[in-house]
Amino acid sequence: MSDAAAPGQPVLADLTTIGVGGPAVRLVEPTTGDELLAAARDAFTSDEPWFVLGGGSNLVVADDGFDGTVIRVATRGIEVLSETDDGVRIRVAAGHPWDDLVAETVARGWSGIEALSGIPGSVGASPVQNIGAYGQEVSATVVSADFLDADTLEFVRVPRANMGLAYRTSVFKAGQSHPARPGVITAVEFELHNGGGVSEPVAYAQLASALGVALGDRVPVADVRDRVLALRASKGMVLDPADADTRSCGSFFTNPIVSPEALEGVPADAPRWESSPEAQDVAVPLGELPAPPPPPAPAAVKLSAAWLIEHSGIPRGFSLPGSRAAISSKHTLAITNRGGATAAEVTELARFVQSRVASEFGVLLHPEPILLGAFL
Template sequence: MATVDLAEYTTMHVGGPAREFIAAHSEQELTDAALEVWGKGDELLVLGGGSNVVIADDGFDGTVLHVETRGIEHLAAEEGAVRLRVAAGEPWDELVAYTVEQGWSGIEALSGIPGSSGAAPIQNIGAYGQELSSTLTAIDFLDYDSGLVERVTADDLGLAYRTSSIKRGRQGIVVAIELRLQDADTTVAGYDQLAAALGVDVGARVAVAEVRERVLALRASKGMVLDPNDQDSVSCGSFFTNPIVSENFARSLPSEAPRWLEPDDVNVKLSAAWLIERAGIPRGFSLPGSHAAISSKHTLAITNRGGATAAEVAELARYVRTRVLAQFGVLLHPEPNLIGVSV
């Protein structure tokens, strides 16, 4: 079997070889392959679009299962609603484009997010005032313990800011996701930056197609849309999550530090990008001799400037964390899945 270079399957373009590589084109192939690997007691890495992962230069000493399943199924729904079952390998942004073309609302602000649909619930993707948790109703989940494909409701996934019970250690594989959308071609602009880009007040209703267009433009301006002509897009997206701290701790930060009160009315979300920049790390920054660099458009992204190694990416991430911790006492947490890599 030919060696598969995992760098070719990740948007960061780093990562060594897989000991074994299996491409699953159907749900049956996906479940059969996973059960066989688990049955042998081998290490299994499930890889979708490769947009939220950093794999070590040594590669992965186990089986990589590449999810390439496709398909969107329409389910029965009440009047005014649309229910879809989406195969895990369906590219997320292609799904969003399809729903917008149909005149359905619910995920239009999540346009441009790379990766596969099956990865979306793992970290409860969100952007510009929308989160997957507002439209996800359930997933079909191949459970490691039972070996069965089970329907797990969104309520049972423990969805929160960039996390879920799966990301926190629940073992298994997302086979498909189920969404409930609105049969309406307009939506509410519920996020300040998006409303400003649309030229409307927060809370105004706008066409979903216009929201998608503006979101794609905003993401492109930050290098957050995959583009072979944009070096800043060779990344895994935001490398750090926005930290959540106590309200009391937030008061110790400079008054100009952006902050948002969490729904629990106790904790406060901070801007990781603001903390990074104020810790003295500018856009485009790189360590001497390194091919990894902070994006020239957005300090939350670490980019591969060409020929970067996973070790260089990790080194820069550690440097950023150390500077922010020393300056503000805030420890940033990586957003991507780190495979054989430590930051």
């Protein structure tokens, strides 16, 4: 496919937060659950490739575009299933904007996702990526997902135990070491606490410092939301059309989880945290499919990707000569479109970052966004 769109053909750069990507053959935008199921069944039974698009915040589309159907989920709605003095269960349409959901739960005094404020994208994408920030992950509150299976065309409710939720991944996410479960999420059910406006225990040191409290303290959920939004904005992680630093996918790399043996080339003063044994000693360069991982190590360590990038000699604001893609001037984890960048420029910079960190520390970084199109 050419990267020049034919008249009336949707350009995917316009539908992503990083603003790169060529045209799609067709775009459908269902706004109701029934429309979403019908559109998905049509796509799943056709001979053409298909892709489900939410908010476009964790996606890099190739300059050649996508030679198939893009289903842009535009459903909305929050349904309260049950509410007691202790907790509340809600079912949320997959296309509902994630931060709109967080704002609504904070307004109602519910806790559980307040530290996930400001994350762009849709509710349906939240378990796909197992989104997390500032000491919270969606895996702690998600109960189930309503799901149309692309292989069987069966409409099922997938419980949390069957989602394979791990650090920034799930069975729904393509390109992982385990088989992805193809299909479309139509709604997600969550269980939150009904604590009268009091947050979950603050579990992230930077957030605790910003709030002026100790780790483990509880504060008003509105205060957590306000502080998280301010912290994210300071890193260019809250969308602002006037700020090129926010024209990104958010964090482009996940924090690497490695075995202790892989720390040989990492300085002792590098930030690190104990982690579950999901060691990823050998990461995958962009454009290659991952090989099956080695057996989990008995222990694992999570490193700071931002620290590794900065200490490999790549400063904030860095760009390759002549490129319109650059490291954010506020945060080294984000690759930004400074205006008119191509997907090729974005991935070229990402590969450069991978090579620098690998050369300096012997650790290869994994890209966090989904890479869609010709460079896969």
